[in-house]
Amino acid sequence: MSSSRWAGSITRASHDQWALSRRSLDAHIRGLEAGIAMLTHRLAQPIGQPGTRRAPGGYRSRSEWFGKRRRLGVLRDRHAAAMRDWQDGRVRVVRGGRRLANTRHHLDQAGITEAQWQQRWQAARWFLSADGETGKRYGNETVRGTPDGQVSIKLPVPLAHLANTAHGRYTLTSRVGFAHRGQAWRDRVVADLAVAYRIHHDPDRGRWYLTAAWQQPTVQAIPLEAAQAAGMVGVDMNDDHLAAWLLDVHGNPVGDPRRFGYDLSGDAAHRDAQLRHAITRLLHYAKRAGVTAIAVENLDFTEQKTREKHGRRKRFRQLTSGIPTGRLKARLLSMAAALGLAVVPVDPAYTSKWGAQHWQKPMTSPRRKPTRHDGAAIAIARRALGHRIRRRTPPPRDDQSDRRGHRNAQARPGTSGCEGPRPGVPGSRTRCAPPHTAAKAGDQRAQHRPEHATAHEQHMHSP
Incomplete structure (x- = not known):
């Protein structure tokens, strides 16, 4: 029929x-x-x-x-x-949801009556949806939404006598509006691009809602060098917030750390809304910073979530189970692609440990108190930029041959002026290099020391 x-x-x-x-x-x-x-x-x-x-x-x-x-x-x-x-x-x-079906046997604990449960059960099992069609008028021939908010439904042949407009369509009296991405929806329907609609009922509020959805274009992969060109924002995922820090192209932290919190209690819709809000704030921060990519850990807690490995460590199991790695990465990837940002996954090994060990204390100041999660964000971004996470060792004291000429600052590998390794020199430890001694390795020639091996070579070969 x-x-x-x-x-x-x-x-x-x-x-x-x-x-x-x-x-x-x-x-x-x-x-x-x-x-x-x-x-x-x-x-x-x-x-x-x-x-x-x-x-x-x-x-x-x-x-x-x-x-x-x-x-x-x-x-x-x-x-x-x-x-x-x-x-x-x-x-x-279970059409309508297993949780709602089990609630029928515990109405006293749920605090609802049988009639209220029946309304929720029917509303959960009802659905009126239609996929979009590119090229059709306003992107959907079955459930059509016009740019001014008018909605009409194409009735099947047995119900054609109920149509109130031409061509067997039933037009709703109320008009709809989209507070979230309303302009993007309007642009799609004007261009006759595919838009899927779903009409559902909320028995608690006594209202009908229209949900519009469309597929984002395929995410295009870009070269890693292009993602590293303008620096990067490192993001450390936690069970209640996202810790982020901006790094320049040389791997130096810029500005103060940022934290984007979310509350994952409540139902699935509330948790999803909290994640989307936190990711939106993160992406807007990255756009204002002028970077083209965001670095995240490639986490997978499939084995760590099982209680067989950490049976007695209930707090740790709750922590790993509370981090929404899969849903957060999927949301971040799709939302970042919509804003033209790339996502760079990195190896999560030792990011929290080395971030706290090498970056938390150096970045602490009287007005800035970074946490170990902020240090992990720096470690994640440095690994994505191709730098080492651990800072360079402090320079030697004055009583040694190297007079603290090199600095503890970070630089790209191969940058002129970096202190490089040098082989052991046989003989006594004197200021003068003996003849026919190999030149020191690394970039120490750029310092032009008078006692450097390069100076002796030039003296030996000069006429």
Whole structure:
């Protein structure tokens, strides 16, 4: 009884839900495999065996070993069941959400009545959506939105008698407006570019809402040299904020550190809004600084999130689970591409440790108190710029041969004037270099010392 247009919308929505469930099942399987591997490793270690920096040791007692042995069997059974679902192509989807479905059995704890739950359940299961079509009028033939906010719906043939405008369309009496990216939406509909719409109902407010969405153009990769040309903003991701610091092309911190906080409590919509707001502030800061790229850590806590590796360290597990690495990187990549900024992922090894060790104290002043996260932001940006994270060692004292002529400042590798290594000179430690002695290595020739080996070579070869 439905038209092919609406049947396609229903099929597409079902397929998207199936694909999302498949990705969730794949993540569940990988998490189980990581837990099984960690349990197998720790059970193979002797009881009381201390762990190393890279791998945990054995369990502390025989009873704990026995409990983990039983848990290994449970995880293997769950993994086998998940693999059967994966091979059969079976997914488990609850239209309206599993949490809302389980709330039906705990209405007293939720503080709602059965009628209120029924309204929420129906609203969550209702959907009216249509994908966009480039080239069609205003970018969508099924649900059409005009630049002035007028919305009309193409009715299927059995409901054509309900149309209030020509060509079997039903026009809504209310007009819509978009507070977020309204100008971008208006530009797309004027150019007849594809815009997808979704109409949904909020039973608590008693309102209907229209959501517009469109696909961003493919992110274009740029050379690393182009991203490093104007400096970079290093970003350290944490469970409650983003720590950022601007570095110039030579790897020197510029200005003061910045912090962009977010609160990840509440429902998924609130968490997503908090992330988008923090990323928007970060990107605007980078645009004002004049850089073309942002450096972030390429974090992956797939194995670290499992409780099998850090079972007793509950605070650490909560910390790693609270950092939204996957969602934050996906949001940052898409939003940065919209503003013309590049994202450079770097190796996260020792960024926090070396950042706190080499940069937190030197950057501290009476009016600036950087944290270890700010030092990690400097370390991340320096690694993305191609510089070493650790600062150069302090110069020797005056009673040594080098009279503190070189500085502790940072410079690019190969820059003229850097203090380079030199080989050991045989013989006594005197100011005069013996004849036929090899010249010192590095860039020390640029200092033009009278006792330098270069001066002796020039004297020997002069007529």
